[in-house]
Amino acid sequence: xxxxxxxxxxxxxxxxxxxxxxxxxxxxxxxxxxxxxxxxxxxxxxxxxxxxxxxxxxxxxxxxxxxxxxxxxxxxxxxxxxxxxxxxxxxxxxxxxxxxxxxxxxxxxxxxxxxxxxxxxxxxxxxxxxxxxxxxxxxxxxxxxxxxxxxxxxxxxxxxxxxxxxxxxxxxxxxxxxxxxxxxxxxxxxxxxxxxxxxxxxxxxxxxxxxxxxxxxxxxxxxxxxxxxxxxxxxxxxxxxxxxxxxxxxxxxxxxxxxxxxxxxxx
Numbered sequence: 001x002x003x004x005x006x007x008x009x010x011x012x013x014x015x016x017x018x019x020x021x022x023x024x025x026x027x028x029x030x031x032x033x034x035x036x037x038x039x040x041x042x043x044x045x046x047x048x049x050x051x052x053x054x055x056x057x058x059x060x061x062x063x064x065x066x067x068x069x070x071x072x073x074x075x076x077x078x079x080x081x082x083x084x085x086x087x088x089x090x091x092x093x094x095x096x097x098x099x100x101x102x103x104x105x106x107x108x109x110x111x112x113x114x115x116x117x118x119x120x121x122x123x124x125x126x127x128x129x130x131x132x133x134x135x136x137x138x139x140x141x142x143x144x145x146x147x148x149x150x151x152x153x154x155x156x157x158x159x160x161x162x163x164x165x166x167x168x169x170x171x172x173x174x175x176x177x178x179x180x181x182x183x184x185x186x187x188x189x190x191x192x193x194x195x196x197x198x199x200x201x202x203x204x205x206x207x208x209x210x211x212x213x214x215x216x217x218x219x220x221x222x223x224x225x226x227x228x229x230x231x232x233x234x235x236x237x238x239x240x241x242x243x244x245x246x247x248x249x250x251x252x253x254x255x256x257x258x259x260x261x262x263x264x265x266x267x
Contacts, residue, residue, distance in 0.1 A: 004159035008166060015167040019126040019174045028177040028193065028232055032123055039127040041249045046130025049137045057141040064145050065155045074152020090157035091164065092215070097147055098165075099218040101140060102211040113256040114139065119207065120246050120255070122237035124200050129166075129173040133256055161214075168214050172196040187216050195219075197231045202239045 020039070032038075068074045075093065076086055105115035114136035121128045148158065172191045183194040191212045199210040209226035212218045219225035228234055246255060 004156070004163050008159065008163045011163060012166040012170065015170045016126055019170055019176060023125050023175040026177045027175045028197070029124075029175055029236070032175075034123075035125070038123050038247065039125070041247065041252070042121070042127035042131040044249055045132070045134075045252060046127075049130075049132060049134055052134055052137055053141060056138075057145070060145055061141075061148065061158065062155050064149045065153060065158065068149040068152055069154055074149050076152035078152065087157060087160060090151070090153045091161050093151050094153060094158070094161045095165075095212075095214045096218060097144075097151065098213040099211050099222070101143070102213065103222075103224070105136070106208050106211070111136075111139065116238060116241070117252050117255050119200060119238050120241040120252075121200070122235075124173060124175065124197070124236045126170045126174040126176075128200075129169045131252070133252065135256060165214055189216065190214060191216050194227065194231050195225075197234050197236070198226050198228055200234075200236045201228075202235045202237050206234075207238075 024035070068077065072078075076090060079086075079089070081089060105111040114133045117133040117136070118128070118131050121131055168190055172193050173196060174193055176193060178186075178193050180194070183192045186192045187195055191210070191214065195210045195212075195216060198206050201207055206226055206228075209224050210219050211224055216225075241255070243251075246252065
């Protein structure tokens, strides 16, 4: 069996490298400079978050999923599905949870303070998929420790989902100029750049849309699907965060603790 703990980082690194090269050759948003500096800041933040997740939450995640398994506790254990169907359902319900949690991050003021760091990137590319405040990682990982046993997923199913998730979020954050004819077919199943660029628009009604992580149909089901006819016209980022300091790693880390306009006041 494939070692998912090895496959996950290797697959993500390969996807990031390939997307980085394609972004340079065929970008949607052109005329960007300082790609190395921009990408390095996002990558450093992402690596720091990966270390926190590994050191603080990996063992706890294993513990809660093993507890659920040994006690046959949680939705999937109660359903009594065969293995193949169980894995498919596990991927779907974890992704549904991701949709709900992402949507909450746009609604709950405390969660938005941390999640907004992700949205401040005006030079969005594949490395933006790694740009999350450490506080958001801690909050989401803590809540997930309660959610995973309720869902009744195993640690293997969590790793399968994450192995699928990471290349897809790198792809839909990327600055790759995906042709409309390709994107329209892909987004019937997965989240694509044309969808996610809208989510990173500085117009709040667009920011508050397209919350899905892997499967695009959650947005259609829950009425949060939006598109732009010409995504190259989208202004990325947040209107109340424009200063150069937010491009730096220290600026990103301190941002949730700085006084800013409310989301409504900034429109």
